[in-house]
Amino acid sequence: MGRFDNYIENITPDIHNKTKSYISTNLAIFEPEDFIIDKEICFDDYHFIVLFTTPPPAKIDKKPRQFKKGNLVSFDPGACLTVLSTGIHKYPVKYFDITIKRDFFQPVASEISRTNEVKFKRIETTFSYRLVEAIVNFQHEVLNFGSSYPMMVDSISIQVAVQLLREINGDSNIFREKALRDQQSVNRAIDYMQSYYNGPISIEDICQIVHLSPHYFIRLFKQHTGQTPYQYLMAIRIQRAQEMLEKSHYSMGEVAALCGFVNAGHFATLFKRCIGVAPSEYRRHKRGWR
Numbered sequence: 001m002g003r004f005d006n007y008i009e010n011i012t013p014d015i016h017n018k019t020k021s022y023i024s025t026n027l028a029i030f031e032p033e034d035f036i037i038d039k040e041i042c043f044d045d046y047h048f049i050v051l052f053t054t055p056p057p058a059k060i061d062k063k064p065r066q067f068k069k070g071n072l073v074s075f076d077p078g079a080c081l082t083v084l085s086t087g088i089h090k091y092p093v094k095y096f097d098i099t100i101k102r103d104f105f106q107p108v109a110s111e112i113s114r115t116n117e118v119k120f121k122r123i124e125t126t127f128s129y130r131l132v133e134a135i136v137n138f139q140h141e142v143l144n145f146g147s148s149y150p151m152m153v154d155s156i157s158i159q160v161a162v163q164l165l166r167e168i169n170g171d172s173n174i175f176r177e178k179a180l181r182d183q184q185s186v187n188r189a190i191d192y193m194q195s196y197y198n199g200p201i202s203i204e205d206i207c208q209i210v211h212l213s214p215h216y217f218i219r220l221f222k223q224h225t226g227q228t229p230y231q232y233l234m235a236i237r238i239q240r241a242q243e244m245l246e247k248s249h250y251s252m253g254e255v256a257a258l259c260g261f262v263n264a265g266h267f268a269t270l271f272k273r274c275i276g277v278a279p280s281e282y283r284r285h286k287r288g289w290r
Helices: 002-008 102-113 129-145 150-168 174-196 203-210 214-225 229-247 252-258 264-275 279-287
Strands: 020-023 027-031 046-051 058-060 063-065 071-075 080-083 095-100 124-126
Touching (some): 027 150, 046 129, 095 150, 129 150, 174 214, 174 229, 203 214, 203 229, 214 229, 229 252, 229 264, 229 279, 252 264, 252 279, 264 279
Antiparallel strands (some): 020 027, 046 071, 058 063, 058 080
16 A cells, blocks of 8 residues: 555545545555545546546636536646535535556556657546446455455556546547557558568568567557468468469479578478468469379
């Protein structure tokens, strides 16, 4: 709990004692039974409020706001919130209060947006059942298993962070732009493989062309094509070999060299694995030889 002490200290004891708390190393989710009234709270980390009821009016950095039930409110580190007194004795209260460590949230946001700048397009937006489901999954894990399975907690925490980003930036171009960039990267990689399939292409060579890390590129390529880059390259080489076997008089060793295989044995093994027959049998069949 130590990593969230600064925030918890802002919660008055009478409210904190009645608050359900679910806390891990990087993510904390609270379910209070009341609002902290007329006290400015400034956030060290990324902060979110999921509202199931209409809250009292508030100020964000001295600017008045009236948030609505059914909405998600987001705060950058350094933002300050004050919930105002209205004279009404009791508001119906139902909300999630979420805090995510900035050194955990920023890499997740960077992975999605492919930029180091984390910027929310909107302060307030509607939220979906998918976000609530991710929150409930986190609560269940912490409540039942605590920190016994840190990988599971981190995995669900990432899901919560990603879903928050999707909700906040749902109508922006950030995800469409990323999808376009990713598709362009895959297309450039395919063009490169089709042009230089007969050479000693490596993952590092392709990643220099598309300006992506090998780990990210391999995962991205498989998402878009259903194959690893190696499998895709081998398919190109096999296809070119089929064409040569059908239309040329090159020897097996020459076909292997011209299509980028290590040697004739390597070529024959992969060809039979993919096509089902040896290269020599394939040539005889296609040319009607006996």
